[in-house]
Amino acid sequence: MPHHPLHEPVLAWYAADARDLPWRRPGRTPWGVLVSEVMLQQTPVSRVLPAWTAWTARWPDPAALAAEPAAEAIRMWDRLGYPRRALRLHEAAGVMVDRHGGEVPRDHADLLALPGVGAYTAAAVASFAFGQRHPVVDTNVRRxxxxxxxxxAQAAPSLTAAETRLAGELVPDAPGTAARWAVAAMELGALVCTARSPRCGGCPVRDLCRWRRLGAPEATGPRRRAQGYAGTDRYVRGLLLAALRSATAPLTAAALVDLVPDAVLRDPLQRDRALDGLVADGLVDPLPRNRFQLPGLSAPTVSVPENPVPKVPAPTPVDSTVAGESSWKR
Structure with a gap:
């Protein structure tokens, strides 16, 4: 679209009020942008900032990550939550080394072909890292x-064809402007047009907003309830994975129960179900004699102690209130 009334005020607001985030600064690398987008999926910026800084310092490019076992990526991921993202980043780094000369590919189709990269992430990286013209649609833009x-008052529970079409129609024609629009709209949704308490008085498009002109009617659909965390299978998976991240040798299922100070692990059915899920997801390697370790490590050839690590604390709850591929900009 050559011009839309929303473009100018949103872009001007972003130029004045955007957050200073390292993956947006001049000199950012496509790899840094990709890592940020993967980390920011359903995880707040405040938790991602230190993790992103540590990750990119240790692995400044895909080749550096691909050279290490997947276990190191999972350890470095620590308590960001949804650890399959670390595994997919490691797999994607290997693909980039094998097929793209160790670089993040510029082509949108090549980005989509990377492990763990969906439609949102491919569009975001193409736009933010390479300045290309793509509709970048996350929960904040949709809202x-x-x-x-x-x-x-709120977007549909999941992305619709109509939303995708509307977002595409609003993308400015010039690629550079399109990329700025993408991140500016996202930032406005994150900081001003928020889900629960929108700051309409400080919104640069308040006089253009149809919802406000209609009197800001309440949402008509069912309320989205925050998902519980403690006691769930995902919670138990986090406890088990935290113990394995700290381990210096493989652990038996019994040792895992002893190491994690949480009564929920005393339920052997839930513990075994969680372990089976971690194995199925590739986050844990099963070994003979009912032992387990992080993936990609060499199997030990000597006997190991029953309890090779100290007890670990319960994992920090992760934000699981927003469905979809990205909910970062909060």
Whole structure:
């Protein structure tokens, strides 16, 4: 679209009020952008910042990560949550080394072919790292467009074809401007047009917002409930994985129970179900004699102690209130 009334005020607001985030600064690398987008999926910026800084310092490019076992990626991921993201980043780094000369590919189709990269992440990296023209649609953009353009209090529970079409129609024609629009709309949705307490008084498009002109009607759909965490299978998976991250040798299932100070692990069915899930997801390698370790490590050839690590604390709860591929900009 050559021009839309939303473009100028949103871009001007972003230029003045955007957060200073390292993956947005001049000199950012495509790898740094990709790592940020993967980490920011359903994880707040405040938790991602130190993890991103440590990750990119240790592995400044795909080749550096691909040269190490997947176990190191899982250890470095620590308590960001959803650890399959670390495994997929490691797999993607290997693909980039094998097929793209150790570089993040520029082509959108090549980005989509990387492990763990979906439609949102491919569009975001193509836009933010390479300045290409793509609609970048996350939960914040969907909410902003639902209110400002269609007059709805909230977007549909999942991305619709109509939302994708609308977002595409609003992308400016010039690639550089399109990339700035993508991140600016996302930032406005994250900081001003928020889900629960929108700051309409400070919104640069308040006079253009259809939802506000309609009197800011309440959402008509069912309320989205925050998902519980403690006691769930995902919680138990986190406890088990935390113990294995700290281990210096493989652990038996019995040793895992002894090492984790949480009564929920005393349920052998849930513990075994969680372990089976970790193995199925490739996050844990099973070994003979009912032992387990992080993936990609050499199997030990000597006997190992029953308890090779100290007890570990329970994992920090992760934000699981927003579904979809990205909910970062909060």
């Amino acid at each position: 902003l467009l639902a209110r400002a353009v269609t007059g709805e």
